[in-house]
Amino acid sequence: MQDLAHFFISIAQLLSQPVIILVLFCSTFMGIIFGAMPGLTATLGVALLTTLTYSFNESIALVSLLAMYVGAVYGGSYTAILLNIPGTAASAATAMDGYPMAQRDGAGRVLGLTTTASAIGTIIGMLFVVLLSPLITKMALQFTSFEYFLLALFGIIISGTLTSSDLVIKGWIAGLIGLWMSTIGRDQLLMYPRFTFGNPNLDSGLEVVAVLIGAFGIPQIITALRARVKLAKPVRIKRVLPEFGTMLRNLPTIIRSSLIGVGIGAVPGIGEDIAGWVSYGTAKKFSKTPDEFGTGLPEAVISTETSNNACIGGAMIPLLTLGIPGSPPAMMLLGALMLHNITPGPMLLIENPNFIIEVAAILLLASVSMWICGITLARYVTRILEVPQTLFMPVIGLLCVIGSYALGLKIFNLFLMLPIGLLSYFLIQMKYPIAPLVIGVILGPMADTSLRRALMVSQGSIAPIFERPVSLALFSIIVLLILSQIPWFKSLFGRVQREISSKFHHSH
Template sequence: MDILSTFGSMFWHIFTSPLLILILVGSTFLGIIFGAMPGLTATLGVALLTTLTYGLDNQTALLALLSIYVGGVYGGMYTSILLNIPGTAASAATAMDGYPMAQQGQAGRAFGLATTSSLIGSAIGMVFVALLSPVIAKAALQFTSYEYFLLALFGILISGSLTSPELAIKGWIAGLFGIWLSTIGQDHMQMYPRFTMGIHELDNGIDVVPVLIGAFGIPQIMSVLESKMKMKSMNAKSIGKLLPDFKTMFKNTRNIIASALTGVGIGAVPGIGEDIAAWVAYGISRKTSKKPETFGKGAPEGVISTSTANQACVGGAMIPLLSLGIPGSPPAVMLLGALMLHNVAPGPMLLKTNPSFIPEVTAILFAAAIAMWVCGMILSKQVIHILRIPQTLFMPLIAVLCVIGSFALGMRVFNLYLMGIIGIISYFFMKLKVPIAPLVIGVILGPMADTSLRTGLKTTGGSLMPMIERPISLILVCVIVMIICSQIPAVNRGIRTLFSTVKNRLATS
């Protein structure tokens, strides 16, 4: 009952305050613009808005950040449907059937389906945040130092594996590099400076926000200016009537539920993101459809499944963020950095230090989803005019915001150097197809991994045996070993041979 009352009071507080309504709608609309413009992502939007919320109270800052997150994930579907140019990676799957629908003169119907599906996906994701986050957080209270170390290591390894499927070691290298960056400065136990190279500005460690802005902002700016992408022109009048097709939505009830559950589940896995959730949901929808041959040719089921999974993934990404302090997607990484900037420490202790925080987050998510639906239904045709602006004109403005955002934290010029160095490194990582998300997750989870491992070793007198003596830590050790072994070709061949032998024996018997 306390959860419902907190949720209700927060929801009422948002929609009875003109200032909060303005922040809600403005941040959501800004997120839609960031999502709609290729090269401007929800991650970058949260990164730039983070420093602007520094002087706000926690609730107002969280409202702005979650609104731009939700709007950014949704906004990518505009260019996907109209131009077949995904505004974000998360909206690439929507283009598979959204663009054919637009070519058939059903762009307005596709928008209505995508917008309404996004609202439903957000609502379902919000329910899971409210139900699962407290349960996982209570279970995590039983963790010892070794469990926290293994959990951080698991988050980095699984993020590296899934964001770099062709060669997982690239993702692992990025994650380990991020951990190394997090160790620069005085360690948290003995206050001894490490890897500072005599630079006094590094004694207090590396600030997270310049790293986040550099890692996600600079590569986007450089890649867009390098490619000089040009938007195709599109007549806004060709959108047609923009109305939600509730009849089609009702027929796709099973599809919506399955896609939402897929989005929540994939979002809860550290570091994966909405793009994978959308593609997996699209594949499931196609396999279970009665007319799979229509997919790719303008099937409404394809638009519904991807839009639902995208927004449900936002809620899924919040579950490990709030309960364990581990972000579930790249925008959630930025959100974690923003919470740390506001002295909010997500994790198992959040229920004790701030028991009303999780219900407040669910209320904000639901309010952001409503604002997204309203902005999406009202402003769609106006957004199309913005898409005609050459993308390269936005980049200098984004660069200025990156500089202001990095400098605003502590008013340190050194943060600008740090942002530039990390940005250049991340740009070359992107060129080498090394994922950036594991690097940032490594920077954020590095202190927890470092301190937890050293505390565990100090407590046990240097023994690692407790890692395999406690059930939870043993499970994590087994999962980590499986992740590593799954990337060894000899092990994969051995497993395939074993399964093939067993299958043949069963067949002959």
């Protein structure tokens, strides 16, 4: 009851400040534009806004960043529905049925469904943040250094496993590159310089936000300028009407998709695009008319948009409780929180007991703001799609440069951002995922200091890993993840599975 009271007090405090309301709607609108323009992503939008919020107070910074995040994940559905070109990876699954439905029933009807589904998904994700975060924090407070090391290693391994479009080992290699990059600078235990080559600028390590802007921003700009995508004129929208009756009829789909979104969002480094596709596949599996998927079914559109927005709340849970971002935009949020001297993790609820409730209140307001903007401004936002993409990209490049320099007013951040951006671009061209690399940079310090501290306490013994249930479980999962990619283990597991299945059928 106390948390509920504080939740409503937080909402009232935010709404009582006209500046907050203005920032909320402006950031949501910017997020929708970033999501709607192919080549501009939620991750890039949050990254650029992070650098602009450097001088803001904590409340305004949080409102602007979370509203940008929510708006951008939703905004990708515009081009998916109107042009059959997903604005963001998160809206790729929406295009499957959104575009055919827009051609048949009109874009206004589809956007009404996606806007309402996105708002509901965000709100359900927010509820899970409030319900699960205290439980996970209590569990995390029991962790020792070995658990923290294994948790960081698990985050890197699972991110590499699930984000690789090619060989899984490429995801692991990207994660290990990020892990190595995190060791640059003076180590946090003995302050001994590592890989600094005598350069004092590297003593404090790599600036996380500069790495994030380089890794996600530069490749996006280069790819967009090389592709020179010419967008067709989007369909004109007469009116966007929310269909609450259709939403009620699809309530089981909404609940199922929300749970999928929250679950996938909580897995480190995965993101909203995976949530959308998994939800789409699950909706098709449970549908009474699976053959009609791809022809413009409302339940398909509702499933993907509910899931990818519920993923936002899911990504907040490990970010706030463990300091591990659940999605690429959440990585940017981690960097932003650090800029404002907020350290996510198990101690957050002790140092700032009401912080998670405040984040939940902002997410609720952001979902309402997104719904209002989506319903009232859809006709005008879509006209931005007619602006050539090549005009946007040089401006985005300039913002990346200004943003990196603005962090501490260090010219060295530019020398850091550009090579990391070029490295990331070439890695993407070779089908190496970037999310594990960034997760490695973020989780590297935790993995490094936790392992070394644990070995100091245990006098070099790794026996405590096998003596504590949580560390043993994490170690077993990591080993199974690695073994699952080895051919002989795959064939052995498949053979055992077939034998168990055949015995089960014979017994029945």
